[in-house]
Amino acid sequence: MAKFIGNLVSTKRQQTAALLAGLFAFVLLCLLVAGFASEVGVIALERESRQILQPLLDRKIRFQKAFALLEKDARAEPCSPLFLDQMRRIALLPDGLHEFAYVGEAGIACSVTQGRLASPVPLRAADTTLSGPSGPIEFWAEREMADLGFSGVVSSIAKLGRFAILYPKPKDDLPPVSWLRYEWGLEDARGAFWPRGGEAGIYDRNIGAHALDVFSLSPALRGTHCDVPQGGICVATVAPILPLLAKGWPIVLATIFLAALAAVGVACQVRAAVARWWSLKSRFLRTLGPDTIQCLYQPIVDMKTGEIQACEVLARWRDVDGGTVFPDCFIPIVEESRRTLEFTRLVVDRAYRELSQIETGSAPLYVTFNVFPSDLQEPGLPAVFSDFVADSERFIPVAELVESEAIDVKTMQSRVDMLRASGIKVLIDDFGAGYSNIKNLVDLSVDGVKIDRSFAMAADGTVAARMLDLAVEMVRATGRTIVVEGIETEERLQKLRRYHPAVDFVQGFHLSRPVDIATFERLRAGAERSSSPSLARFSKSMAGEAKAEAFA
Template identity: 30%
Template sequence: MKPANPFGRPLLFLLSTLLMMAVTLGVTHLVVAAYDRDDLASYARHIMARGLEVANESHNIVSNVNAIRFEACSDRFLDEIRYLSFTSVFISDIGYTKDRQLKCTAMRGRLPEPVTMSIPDAVTRYGQRIWTSFSGIVDPRITADMMESKNVLLFPTPAAFRDIYVPYDGFGAVMINHQRDHIFRLFGETSGLVKDVSEPGRLSWWHQAQFSECSKKYDICVMARNTQIGLFSLTATAVVFITLAGLLAGAIFTFAVLQYLRNNRSLQNKLKTAISCDDICVNYQPFVEIKTGKVIGYEALARWKDINGDNIPPDVFIRLAESTNQIKALTRSVVARTLREMSPLLRENKALFVSINITTADVTDPEFKVFLEEEIDKGGFDRRQIVLEITERSTADHRLLKDALVRLREYGYRIALDDFGTGYSNLDYLSKISFDIIKIDKIFTDAIGIESVSFRMLKMMLEMLAQTGSKIIVEGIEEQHQADFLLAHYPKIIAQGWLYGKPVDIGKIRS
């Protein structure tokens, strides 16, 4: 009789266990890599969308400048291009060139001597001339990108791509022309990126993801790469944990772990959890009568610290909430907390008010008004003590917005227009809608005492807005000379800024 092999079953068990571990790791890698590729594509398309916005605005400005019938660089011509510069979002200055010489710009007016343009760094397939990081065109201290088309020289604002941050380690992207011989912008880890995407290696798909897309209308392409996908994007601890999960529970447990990892890696889901758990906090910054120094109200400012203890900037999570359809839930969370925390102060002082940022989608939503009424009934204070600030960055139907604002004002709420003069909120709003309060953006406050177009625009706006009957709030007052100037020339305004008080939590307000 042949003796049983004492090593047969243990060896089979070991091989089966190792096979399950290998399958689990392989499936895990493929699933996570698929998510990572989707994230990379979304990231690249976000960059492309911003590039197209800049290109569209540039194209429209060039068309509008060439449609001006006044003599080039005349006073009337300069007024027109200053208006175009003032109302643009992504262009900081507009110049006029002739015979390869810069004659004038919106910011600097007519130049004492024409500036001869150097050889451009690139010429697009549509004839636009590009200069990258060019210095000394009008001031040796200023370095800027420039684009010339049809005698119009455009200076894109450096902030046009500032809010596009790199989401994870290993991400990189480049905005480039169709010929791939001129780079417009770099994002993240870009070493060898163009070559990797153009000529992918035989096995690079296993640990890398590449994505490229080109515009059919403009000479713009985006090439993106993630060098850490699938298992390579996870920590060593996570890989060991997934391996053990494969040994113990197989595919079901692995799938659950993947879902957990996916949810915790996503800032979008973190925000959703924070809103549902009421983890979005509110700080309050005072409004002060500049003439008397009296605090007459507070602005509610949303603040978020994620589960890792990191402070997420408001412009980041508010834009994320807008792009992922969570902005309504975020607004309601902030409104509910604000009214809950401020209600004792508002009941004690009937002259005090609190200002809350909302979107035009909230204004036109009938359910929001019902929600607001319920919260005010809980607090037991007057509707006149609530100021609703319109901060929507996208366009809206002015007729619907106007009708909704009229109804809110009939109920007793006051309405404010935030960030006036920055390109989002402009004269077009004022021509169609009446506001109780108009807030002038900090960019103009910073120009006080500096002879510049922004300073002249500030004085022009203050004089113009004084005729509307609206209260005027000037934001971002941080220096004493700014306050002195405003007090001397515009003593009826309301001041806001660090000089009068930084945003603090409700505990410090009450004390």
């Protein structure tokens, strides 16, 4: 899981995710356009099929009307002169149907053209049967008419009741459509198809095929449309897709171009959204809580005894991928989001939970915390340290304040008084840097001063190194407790030991780096001085001397 999240946090992986999202969007848009186009094509195919089907339906209607007229007007004795005359009158109507016959039990007994036949002409079983409003219409396709007196003539027969209509095979004069091919024919009640015109085989290939047939060797739009579900006239159509795409290539290219533009836009939006969601700021604000705050403890050593009398609590944040993030990355986010007091409370609460589980010894442990300048004006700031204040036999909380031009001395003093009245010691942090000055040191009634690390870390002989002596002397003149941080070398530690009066407390990587609570407990108890040889040597050299009152 951590590896997966780490991939999302990675800028390169975000770009890959955006690229994949853009590709997915491109494919999806193309599929949507293709789906829409196919729906339009299916609708157009159905419309064209109905147009092709319409002349055939008109012909079927003429047959039905002719049968109705025969039943209505040919009422005389079958095959009598009057009966034949009645049929001839109907044959003269301008509907294109001119040869009618009467069918008795034995077969065709008479017709308009041949009159009464010498003997009835029997009819074999019908090739197919079509449904009609007045009953089923039996159909015989392409039958030799020699036995009816028409030598060399091939005709089809449609029979309804006692009448039959003889007609030649109609010409395949259905309207041509440039973008599709078709086959039409008759489908009986059993689903059997009798082809009558068009391109042979289309009906059979359409059976079971999807309307959008993209998996065949020749992708196409397919459809079969009948005037009635069974026993009617059907038109099977096919529209090959590739020729359509080739014919409409400008539209195809324009569609691909627009889909690509849209995909680029989607990729950019996804990239921006993923970057925002997985940015350090979003991850921090989304997950900031008791479970993601980590505390490290840097020992603060008494210069007179060499013992760890205090510690500075340093915050770390555990990222969503399990990595540890240092304050210089997230503190600006805390300040920008105005969650400084919440953050301080999380750190203090976590530190108390951990420190309260260790042995602190007979003397209270001074625990220092960095306080945001903006929180000095928060009335709820003292309550943040309430657990430490309540446990005064074991701990004494210390607030390290950084002076800011945004807060004047009078306001800052009132806040210092508020903290001290609540049982919280106060140090001026980073003295000698930023906005700190000698006048504020004199005017503010703080408990001590922490001299900025830049002086202690400066190389010997430099102006900053000489200013360390002056800074110590100035703070000592005010009677404040002195803490020097940034002790990185044994030489600088020994130099501070030679001060008279001595510096009160020191802290720095030469003595100990910030450590977790377990290591801090062992360091303080003397059980793991091997992890900090410098601290071990310093403690040994100072053994036997009296302990000074801390932050007094």
